[in-house]
Amino acid sequence: MADDAPEDGREEELDTLNSIYPELTRNLDNPLAAHIDLDVAPLKSIPVIFEPEQTVYKLSHLPSLHLELILPEGYPTERPPMVKLTTTPPWLPDTVLERLRKEAQEMWDEYGDMPMLFSYISQLQEAAETAFGLADSSDGPVKLASPLKTSMLDFNTRTKRETFEKETFDCGVCLEPKKGAVCYRLDHCSHVFCVACLQDFYNNCIKEGDVNNVKCLAPECGKTGNVALDRGKKPRLISPKELLQIPLTLENVQRFAELKRKKKIEADPSIAFCPRSWCQGAMRTEKYPKITDVSQMDESDSEDEEKAADVLPDAEAIESGIAKRPMGHKGMDRLVICEDCNLAFCRTCLASWHGDFVACQSRVASELTEDDQASLNYILKHTSPCPECSVPCQKAFGCNHMTCFQCKTHFCYLCGSWLPPDNPYGHFNDKKRKACYQRLMDMAEGDEGAGGGDFGGRRGAEHLADFYEQEALRLQMEEDARGEGAR
Structure with missing residues (x-):
């Protein structure tokens, strides 16, 4: 019975480990042998290049470390555990694997005749947070052999997705908690929304031609908090390739790309x-x-x-x-x-x-067709240009605080002045701005419904020029009539 005591102690330690790590697998042929796969998910992504390429890839998930344990007779009092460490594919250098194996011997020496497997596995898990020291290296990106590229990148992508699908997120649009399996994380900013909300919003934007709103739906995404800097910063649009991953239909993504290209071409005077x-x-x-x-x-x-x-x-x-x-x-x-x-x-x-x-x-303008000239005259008379992108804007109803459909710039419909997004209505309460003071709700029924209005800026200049032109024409007609009467 005394000879069986050490073996019972070894089995008891493995049983305890099995209760802590359910993923630990016991060897059916040898009850004193077991193996476990330890996840390698560094706290910060590891820069990797696959030689001879020089492209740097950021990997946040690496193939697991496979640990095999055998508790020999005499463990833990006389002999250390037998440890074997491997990775598939073999991405960890042999020098690192050997160092990790020696740490088991050193820990056994330190613990004396006490069980040490739990502490050793915990130490390996802690080391995995830095990819066993590779993340802390100051020698630049980790260099791996080219044949490892496909399997390593595939593993990273697959594991990221599997991890994401198990988590729960609050969608920033519908505000409901959703499992990652029905959500999507945007590549550039990492904001998460449910797929249904993204599809509804982006499909509607594309249908209406509002391609500049095909961006992250988080209100503060890309904002610095500095109004001056944020004013000139245009929203980062979602790429067609990422829209297909959400997924949107190929037909809608094609329309998005074509509309975006068309807007750029039409806005380019060259x-x-x-x-x-x-x-x-x-x-x-x-x-x-x-x-x-x-x-x-x-x-x-x-x-x-x-x-x-x-x-x-x-x-x-x-x-x-x-x-x-x-x-x-x-x-x-x-x-x-x-x-x-x-x-x-x-x-x-x-x-x-x-x-x-x-x-x-x-x-020149005199060579415009009759339809073109009529369109130009209407635009000059019934629209106010955005001070940022010069797109003509027309008010159908409401107040004179306008937001450009094209670039989302806030401006005054009466004088065309740029308005700060954080306080656009202060413009209409400033007594120094006599042309716009207390005129927030002027022409509330719309540009055409009001029968005209008192404008400033470029539109006011156009109206003034039109007035003098009409006045000159009226005076000329009166003079011609007097001349006819004299004869």
Whole structure:
């Protein structure tokens, strides 16, 4: 019976470990052997490169450390436990595995004849929080062999998703607690919303053409708290590739990408449009390439992040149809090609290409069609331009505090002044602003319903010019009538 006592003690220690770590697996052939997989999820992501590549990947989950234990006869009084450590795939260096194995021997020496397996496993789990020292290395990214790349990246992605799905989150839109399995974490800012809310909001924005609102739904996302800095900071839009991951339908994501490109082209004064009335496509340019595959469009750009240089075509443009020469280059800078119908035309006079040595003049307002001129007159008379992006805005009803649909800038509808988002109504209570003082609710029934109003800024100047033009016309007509009467 005395010979069995050590063995009973060993089995008792493994039983205790099994109650603490249910994932510990006992060996059916050897009751004194067991194994366990320890998760490796560092507190901060580990930068990794897969040589010979130099691309740095941030990994937050690494393949688990497999620990095999055998308690030999004489443990714990006479002999240490037999420990074997491995990883699959073999990403941990042999030197690190050997160091961890020796720590079991050192701990056994320290504990004397006391059980030490729980302390050893706890020490390994603690070390896993720094990827066993790799996260604390000052030697730069961890270098791993190229064949490990696919399995390591797949493991990281899969484990992140599995961990996320088990958690519970409060959706910032519907304010209900939801399991991660029905939620989505945005790549750039890590804000979490339920998939249903994201789909409803983004699909509605795309349907209505409000592509600038396809962004994170957290009100303070990207804000610094500094009004001056936040004013010029445009929202970071969700990339088409990420919209497909939420998921949105391919048709809607395609529409989003096309609308976003269309808005950029129309807002760029350097872009010329085809003079053919049945076409009117934009000129070809590398700045706004045609969309081919939205699943590969992973940029999350905002309007102020566009850094591509404006370009115009060179002599090769007739064949390639792609603008290559920087704007301002002498010679062929007037030649552009329609991206839809391939017409080569002059960007200055909008006529079919007449050669580089033919003088031409810009198309002026007097050359506008009757419909174009009528549209322009209506816009000048019945809209106020946004002070930030100059998009014409018209008030249907309500107060004179306006928010631009295009860029979300707050401004005064009467004078066109920019208003601070944190206190936009102070503008209408400032006695120094006589033109707008106490006029918050002027024309509350809408621009056209009020029958006109007293405006300032650019719109006021347009109205004043129109008044003097009409007055001059009236005086001329009266003078002509007097002349007729004298005869």
